[in-house]
Amino acid sequence: MAYAIEGATGAWEVVVGLEVHAQVISQSKLFSGSSAAFGAEPNTQVSFVDAGFPGMLPVINRECVAQAVRTGLGLNAVIHNVSRFDRKNYFYADMPQGYQISQYQHPIVGTGVVEVELSDGSVKEIGVTRLHLEQDAGKSLHDRHATKTFIDLNRSGVALMEIVSEPDIRSPEEAGAYLRKLRSILRYLGTCDGNMEEGSMRADVNVSVRKAGEPYRTRCEVKNVNSVRFVMQAIEAEAARQVEVWESGGSVKQETRLFDPNRLETRPMRSKEDAHDYRYFPEPDLLPLVLEDDWVAALKASLPELPDAKKARFRAEYGLTAYDAAVLVAEKATAEFFETVAKGRDAKIAANWVTGDFFAALNKTGATIDNPPISATDLGALLDLIADSTINGRIAKDVFEAMVETGKSPATIVAEKGLRQVTDTGAIDAAVDAIIAANPDKVAEYRSGKDKLFGFFVGQTMKAMAGKGNPALINETLKKRLA
């Protein structure tokens, strides 16, 4: 069932397009040689170019262009061999030049497409309208002083990719899936770290509502939403607001709004009230950006395997379910972790351990895949110990816990704790005989047809052997003795 907002006058469809601003991973800024790193002391990563000093001129960073091309290729998009920069003119205290250098008429990347997986198992294509390069503004700090706003220009001039989607998104869920997929692709490509908390990825959300079959109605732009959850909430809040406006006989005014995550509502953005005439014109300080075919081809040849391709391969090569494959490829590091564990081993067992115990351990310890509590090599070694019957599956869980706690290798833990599996038939025979001797009534019940009691005997034997008995041998011996 498609997502809809039930209003007094019936169901309303939500129409959403996203403009994602993704900070390009590079050493230096788009048009200057100052550092693009995050978190430095105020105004320390600022050149005279970034601060808009008189006579300063922009010079483009080749790596930023390469990153945009890689991203375009990753979005299955058209690369424009000739693009151009324009000035977007408006005044703001943290925008030193009085204009932002952006690409308006001739972006570096044209139309592309992103496939998103939805919770009902379906796959939807979201169109990408364009991707262009532009410079970031500085940062305004409004809460440091009673009557003043403070300006830090460290961000000024950092390269951004603005990735504009078609208005193909029809629900908060689709928006979330699109953003997560986009982030995954950017991270795979190494073109953006996707860190929404630090602001290196943020979204402007264009929302409108309509009745089924209608043309688009007026949209509002909710600016600078900085988490996937907030984007989903902002769509819900803004769509509900618009339905209310239409249904109460009003009409939605095209405007820029801000989302308040505490109150779960949007409000008009005051500083943007009269800023709708940006007076774009070609940036005369720069020349057309011309890409050589060979250069683009070389970038294409060096692209990593992307999530969709990897997912298909995981299913074909390892026989994983669509679900497991999707979970494992979402993060490049996770996929690499899995492949290290699975190499030369039973891939399905590897997938179960990674998505099960390993993910649980990540959650529990609060660690990330980039800095996991146990290494993929150690997890693989643990699986080897199971496979060669050094330990049984139950003991393996304990060994895994110990690995997470101590960081020691599974072999060390098995040796130290004496967890090696007992396969000596004499020891197993003795243990089984003792259990049978101690439970004559249960033996009688079993022999009279109560088959379910078999599990009781297995459990008792295993307990007597401190969990280390080989389960297959115990079964075999019990069956023989109880027959």
Next chain:
Amino acid sequence: MLTDLTIAQAKAGLEAKQFSALELTEAHLHGIDTLNPRLNAFLTVTAEAAREQAKAADAAIGRGDIRALTGIPLAIKDLFCTQGVRTTAASRILDSFVPPYESTVTANLLADGAVFVGKTNLDEFAMGSSNMTSAFGPVENPWKRRQDQNAILVPGGSSGGSAAAVAARLAMGATGTDTGGSIRQPASFCGLVGVKPSYGRCSRWGVVAFASSLDHPGPFARTVEDSAILLGSMASHDPKDSTSADRPVPDYRAACRRGVAGLRIGIPREYRVDGMSAEIEALWQQGIDWLRAAGAEIVDVSLPHTKYGLATYYIVAPAEASSNLARYDGVRYGLRRDGAELSDMYGNTRAAGFGTEVQRRILIGTYVLSAGYYDAYYLRAQKVRALILRDFTEAFAQVDALLTPTAPSAAFAQGEKMDDPVQMYLNDLFTVGANLAGVPASSVPAGLDSNGLPLGLQIVGRPFDEETVFAVSAEIERAAGFSALPAIRAGV
């Protein structure tokens, strides 16, 4: 008089140790002391720094390290950012801005041993043709009308202070910038050689921007050879300016001696405008005759879109300026006039900081870029600009250079042409084409009008063929034998 020497003569004298660089600099500083209070050519005089540079030049000469401009006193248009020296663009809005960096062009000159005596006056942000829009008062042209010695004439603009300084012998040469004629028109008004090189030949890095696609740094000097020496030093490929041309800089000084025999010189018929003064027309014909006599072939050519150059310019230049001047907002440097809110602070600062002409151009530029008018004005102007470039390209398929008058008149008096902005804009009639097309052009003093005021002829060349421009300019200079002197000059 040391101040009457050409740069070439001064170089020889310094090298032969006939005088020291310090003596040469002192002579010019003395001239500035005496005349600048009247002429107002300099906004900032850097006497102490100049003496230090001169001493360093003498030391360099002493050890045989003689470069293109070692010990030569120059004036710098106050649009070039100079490290540690206040740079104003002749505007209140820059207030007491002291750049922490040196423009590429001035850095090139310093690296070649030049001595900077000061920063020269100009029209505010280079917007003007008379130097009347400077926030720090007008500049007086050192030349006088024979019949009307009391009239104070303008030096032209926007590089009026540089032109007046070189004409009055307060510096041996100067830097200027030319966006629509701002080097060539003042050169014509002050009896100097002025060169606007090809777009991309001299770096714009560190030059306060007026209109990025039209701004050209270039030199003023009293001879063609001196201007060639200066341009050779100013020009370079600059990786900090994306529009800078990565081409070797030829030996311009040698090009001055090439002669014009065998060159084809185009005379664009559209420059023969209605109402052109008989004096200008006669001078132009004189120039044609000189070149023909020197062995050049004279060819009638057509630049059909000439008459649209000015209107095109007065859309493109204000449009770019409206954006380039947005950075003067009172936040990071320069003037600030407070306001209750940020937007009030902006509005108050920019109203107080920009003069009338600058405000007028910002408003026009904002308008022609605004929603609904972009196509009708800016986009159309860019298309006409393409046609103007095509005119030049087609003409240069037939000829090696063009010869035209530089300006429609000789220097006018302060206060004249002030009522109607369009009347003032017409000064750039013959010069804007070269800016729109990015081709090199010079103005060479070729004669005097009936009032005894200098008139220049303009030579326009193919893109990056400054050498032919110098060759033709030198021939005009030789033939004209221009020897008149301004009434006001150092040592008189």
Next chain:
Amino acid sequence: MALDPTTIRRIATLARIQVDDDRLEPLSQELNGILGWIAQLNEVDVDGVEPLTGGAQMAMKMRDDAVTDGGYPDKILANAPDRNGAFFAVPKVVE
């Protein structure tokens, strides 16, 4: 396309130049004079002409990605009309 005082007001706001009311009318006359003169461009047949953006007819050079600039906050802040510590300061902005 005449520039009336209302349009001048809008343009001046966009350009962030405070203009007193009594200046609107004279400004309107001046600017209309200029625009009227500029209107001669309408005579030119520009059908099929590609607009020319700038004076340079070449492709753009790109620089290597290396940190070569910045790291001088004192110089950046030295000319500031108002600052607070390492920040520039402006009248408080309400977003």
